[in-house]
Amino acid sequence: MSLILLTPIPTAVAFQTGKTAVAIIYPDIAEPYRTVFEQIISGIDSTTQTVKYAVAPDVNINDLKNGLRQQNIKVVIALGRQGMGIAASLDRDIGVVMGGVITAPDNGIRDLPLHSLSPDPALLFELLKKLLPATRRVFAVYNPKQNAWLIRQAKMSARSLGLELVTYEAQDLHSAVQGYQDFFNNADSRQDALWLLQDSTTVEESSALPLVLQESWNRNLAVFSSNFGHVRRGVLFSLYPDNGKMGGHLADMALRFLASGDYGEHGVILLREVLTAINLRTAKHLDINTSRQQDFDVAFPDE
Known part of the structure; x- marks a missing residue:
């Protein structure tokens, strides 16, 4: 399958107890970029429970959307250009925080927060x-x-x-x-x-x-x-970038959205975790x- 779901044990327990977790969508990519994404994800996981979707270029978007619904996901952290492209097609009731890219096109990100690598x-x-x-x-x-x-x-x-x-x-x-x-x-x-x-x-x-x-x-x-x-x-x-600290910032924005419906920041966010x-x-x-x-x-x- 082009969709890979990695579910850590703490996240599985969280769903069983009715709690909402954060999903991470990131590209299934070779080194050296794989390590960068792993470090960002580690920073996210140090802050909140997550489920992870490592996606190939030919990922079936409908399958991904169904997986998010089944897991009762309310907010997604989308990493990389591929993650950003997928985020633009997600259901509107799912919050999206983006990161792991330098910048974004002027349209298509719905005034969502994008944590730049710049x-x-x-x-x-x-x-x-x-x-x-x-x-x-x-x-x-x-x-x-x-x-x-x-x-x-x-x-x-x-x-x-x-x-x-x-x-x-x-x-x-x-x-x-x-x-x-x-x-x-x-x-x-x-x-x-x-x-x-x-x-x-x-x-x-x-x-x-x-x-x-x-x-x-x-x-x-x-x-x-x-x-x-x-x-x-x-x-x-x-x-x-300090990839771990940047991941923590992404997690903070996702959790703020879960708590209040507001990210606290919008548009392109310049890198300060350096x-x-x-x-x-x-x-x-x-x-x-x-x-x-x-x-x-x-x-x-x-x-």
């Missing part, structure tokens, strides 16, 4: 100011189709921290590279920094990222990223004091 820009900017207090301007190259929503939020966050966020729109790789070149040609290393978003157009891994890393190193310019993998390659720092990663070689190159390495969860190079 770090809150305010947290990124706060760490930047801590490491480089003289920073005054942050530059970002972005595709508005992917990240216009995030840039709107980021500009408000930057303003509240005394920063100016300067943005370049790029619809393709060519215009993205032009944006980076303009930045490097005009940047002031004493007060400017570059932010790399989770953007498949403008932060292309095989050409745009190497250009950014080389030019920033040559010009002593700070680059930070919303992508953990970039730190290993030479970006100064990144914030990345861990920190820093590149010590890059920090040294920029004359940043990183003697308190315990302030970071991961440090590269990991000698």
Whole structure:
């Protein structure tokens, strides 16, 4: 069957005693993403009882709906793009909390809460100011189709921290590279920094990222990223999800809906349950004091 139901013993007991549990719908997917979802689920399970549906791409939606009705499910936590797609087709009387994705399309989520994997820009900017207090301007190259929503939020966050966020729109790789070149040609290393978003157009891994890393190193310019993998390659720092704590937040919203009919939060919720990663070689190159390495969860190079 394409529908896999995993029912922990505590959940089975809860149904026998008439209590309502939370269901988790998540993709039956290979590593490395499987571990990410398992960590999120572990965080959910630390807060509330659940039943779990690991679904294949060809899942029978009607079978899934019947299973939810039979279990008397009142709220679903939907993880990943596949979970989000399934959530849009569920009965309207079932509450839905979504997570495990970067963002969502403008329509189809019924003003439901979606916990993004994208770090809150305010947290990124706060760490930047801590490491480089003289920073005054942050530059970002972005595709508005992917990240216009995030840039709107980021500009408000930057303003509240005394920063100016300067943005370049790029619809393709060519215009993205032009944006980076303009930045490097005009940047002031004493007060400017570059932010790399989770953007498949403008932060292309095989050409745009190497250009950014080389030019920033040559010009002593700070680059930070919303992508953990970039730190290993030479970006100064990144914030990345604490999957267990994020799962706990998803569970809290689901339980609040069960108790009151309201989630407490709606729309895209930026990630604040974060861990920190820093590149010590890059920090040294920029004359940043990183003697308190315990302030970071991961440090590269990991000698």
